[in-house]
Amino acid sequence: MEAALRPYLATFSARFQLMLQYRAAALAGFATQCWWGGIHIMVFAAFFAGAGAAARSPISLAQVITYTWLAQGFLSLNPWSGDPDVAAKVRTGAVGYDRLRPVDAYDWWFVNAAAWMTARAAPRAALMFAMTAILFPLAGLSAWAWAPPADLAAALMFTVSMLLVVLLSSSIVMLINICVAATLTDRGVNSFVAPLAILFSGNLIPLPLFPDWARVALFVQPFAGVVDIPFRIYLGQITGWVAWAGLGVQVFWIVVLVGLGRLWMGRVMGRLQVQGG
Amino acid sequence: MPQILVEGLAKTYRVAEREPGAWGAVAGLFHRRWRTIEALKGVGFAMERGELVGLIGPNGAGKSTTIKILSGILRPSAGRCEVDGLVPWVQRVKHVARIGVVFGQRTQLWWDLPVIEGFDLLAAIYRVPPDRYRATRDQMVGLMRLERLLGQPVRQLSLGQRMRCEIAAAMLHDPSILFLDEPTIGLDAPSKLAVREFVATLNRERGVTVILTTHDMHDIEALARRVVVIGNGTILADSPYETLRAGVLAERRLHVDFAAEAPAIDIPGVEERARDGRALELAFDPAVVAVPALIARITADHAVEDIRVDEPAIEEVITRFYQLHGAEEA
Numbered sequence: 080m081e082a083a084l085r086p087y088l089a090t091f092s093a094r095f096q097l098m099l100q101y102r103a104a105a106l107a108g109f110a111t112q113c114w115w116g117g118i119h120i121m122v123f124a125a126f127f128a129g130a131g132a133a134a135r136s137p138i139s140l141a142q143v144i145t146y147t148w149l150a151q152g153f154l155s156l157n158p159w160s161g162d163p164d165v166a167a168k169v170r171t172g173a174v175g176y177d178r179l180r181p182v183d184a185y186d187w188w189f190v191n192a193a194a195w196m197t198a199r200a201a202p203r204a205a206l207m208f209a210m211t212a213i214l215f216p217l218a219g220l221s222a223w224a225w226a227p228p229a230d231l232a233a234a235l236m237f238t239v240s241m242l243l244v245v246l247l248s249s250s251i252v253m254l255i256n257i258c259v260a261a262t263l264t265d266r267g268v269n270s271f272v273a274p275l276a277i278l279f280s281g282n283l284i285p286l287p288l289f290p291d292w293a294r295v296a297l298f299v300q301p302f303a304g305v306v307d308i309p310f311r312i313y314l315g316q317i318t319g320w321v322a323w324a325g326l327g328v329q330v331f332w333i334v335v336l337v338g339l340g341r342l343w344m345g346r347v348m349g350r351l352q353v354q355g356g
Numbered sequence: 357m358p359q360i361l362v363e364g365l366a367k368t369y370r371v372a373e374r375e376p377g378a379w380g381a382v383a384g385l386f387h388r389r390w391r392t393i394e395a396l397k398g399v400g401f402a403m404e405r406g407e408l409v410g411l412i413g414p415n416g417a418g419k420s421t422t423i424k425i426l427s428g429i430l431r432p433s434a435g436r437c438e439v440d441g442l443v444p445w446v447q448r449v450k451h452v453a454r455i456g457v458v459f460g461q462r463t464q465l466w467w468d469l470p471v472i473e474g475f476d477l478l479a480a481i482y483r484v485p486p487d488r489y490r491a492t493r494d495q496m497v498g499l500m501r502l503e504r505l506l507g508q509p510v511r512q513l514s515l516g517q518r519m520r521c522e523i524a525a526a527m528l529h530d531p532s533i534l535f536l537d538e539p540t541i542g543l544d545a546p547s548k549l550a551v552r553e554f555v556a557t558l559n560r561e562r563g564v565t566v567i568l569t570t571h572d573m574h575d576i577e578a579l580a581r582r583v584v585v586i587g588n589g590t591i592l593a594d595s596p597y598e599t600l601r602a603g604v605l606a607e608r609r610l611h612v613d614f615a616a617e618a619p620a621i622d623i624p625g626v627e628e629r630a631r632d633g634r635a636l637e638l639a640f641d642p643a644v645v646a647v648p649a650l651i652a653r654i655t656a657d658h659a660v661e662d663i664r665v666d667e668p669a670i671e672e673v674i675t676r677f678y679q680l681h682g683a684e685e686a
Binding site for chain 1: 424427428429430431445448449450452453455457459462464466468469473476477480481482483
């Protein structure tokens with residue numbers, strides 16, 4: 080078992096460490112995300128100050144604020160572009176070299192994608208937490224801070240849900256990667272997926288703020304599982320069986336998208352074998 | 357039973373073609389014309405365990421396609437190919453675990469990782485047991501004198517240093533076959549020598565079977581006992597290096613430095629190739645004109661200061677060979 084996993088574990092840890100080296104990128108990303116988060120929160124504050132908005136909203140301003148800081152802190156886990164390494168390999172034709180490794184091609188790219196995302200998310204989320212969850216309350220800005228989880232159960236479920244986020248996001252990134260390998264460029268698919276991911280994950284507007292008639296559809300689509308479901312669990316905004324259903328939605332999409340990705344990858348790699356890299 | 361068996365290997369590609377210019381681009385949106393390219397047309401050869409074969413041919417001849425099929429990257433359109441009893445593109449994972457591949461124009465190491473970490477990662481990917489990995493690695497590091505390079509990120513290495521690391525990297529899982537696709541391309545003379553020496557040692561002492569493609573005939577001269585010449589997707593020759601050389605061009609060259617302005621030499625079977633003041637280069641076939649007789653005739657008629665006989669450069673031999681077979685690059 081351990082021997083079977085060794086190539087993937089080693090690849091994950093190498094890529095993770097490599098990505099952690101990019102400190103300037105992490106700081107720049109953090110600064111951008113603070114800026115974005117600040118604007119989001121100001122817009123939502125103005126919205127909630129409007130007549131009757133707060134009374135009719137299914138989610139409070141304080142919850143939206145925490146939701147926003149979480150979304151900005153974990154932005155790198157949002158699958159809105161393919162793995163740039165795959166794009167570079169496709170462009171230079173080095174995909175052939177990947178075919179020379181005695182590993183499952185899908186799994187290998189998958190762990191690369193997971194490492195690429197988590198290594199970028201970890202420092203940014205830590206910085207975001209330090210600033211908005213620790214410094215803000217100390218500075219008397221508790222009203223604008225990243226609040227602690229609703230309760231212990233919410234915290235535990237959130238942890239599980241975040242692990243599922245990594246798998247779900249990687250499975251979506253894999254679909255983008257395979258599309259890049261099939262079309263030989265990352266431009267088209269990235270610009271197509273990015274708005275979908277940002278909008279339907281809840282990153283732009285928390286999904287509870289969408290109209291009632293769209294709620295169920297939004298809850299069961301795959302992008303909800305990368306932002307909305309875990310963060311609402313954290314806030315205690317969904318609890319009990321709805322929260323479990325949320326985890327179920329995440330697992331369902333992981334299974335479906337990984338299955339789809341494997342099938343598609345097999346076809347694309349088969350075609351590469353026929354047509355040349 | 358040969359270790360590598362290739363029979364009737366064919367590979368055709370389809371490439372989209374369009375008329376030149378803007379109108380062609382628009383027309384191409386509606387109707388694509390496809391052109392079929394035959395990269396390989398029935399290539400066949402066999403190799404025994406421990407052999408070292410040089411695969412040569414002009415650009416576009418099908419060398420790299422052959423290597424890519426043998427290593428499992430490409431699937432041929434027709435033909436049979438077995439390496440150690442496995443069909444490369446069918447049993448890919450099992451097959452690639454037993455071979456080492458180096459493409460001179462690409463890197464398999466991680467650009468931003470120090471060499472040693474790239475080696476560690478490869479050992480993990482190939483599931484090499486840790487103690488066996490350490491032994492092989494230390495041996496390779498010693499052979500290739502990589503001690504001082506191990507801590508450097510790959511992007512900081514010179515091409516020659518990198519190529520030494522690349523070949524060492526391809527050997528870490530102790531493959532029984534090594535495919536080297538233009539391993540000396542762009543290298544300076546000392547690096548070329550180091551690579552040749554390394555490959556020769558691997559072949560001789562570890563019994564590694566080697567297939568080497570190159571455009572540098574000195575690689576072939578130094579390493580390959582057997583040469584397979586490929587051109588236009590077919591095998592033009594498969595013979596010992598000496599046979600190839602003797603068969604294609606028995607021609608010798610006579611360089612003469614005269615005491616005065618070089619005279620015109622009119623001897624049947626002897627051709628003037630170059631002249632420069634008092635120096636003259638003559639080409640002749642030793643089977644037609646014997647060397648002692650030729651020298652005797654020239655020195656009898658003229659005052660001569662120096663005289664040398666040599667063979668034409670290997671590049672010339674091979675160019676002549678390609679021309680004879682119509683195998684120049686299209």
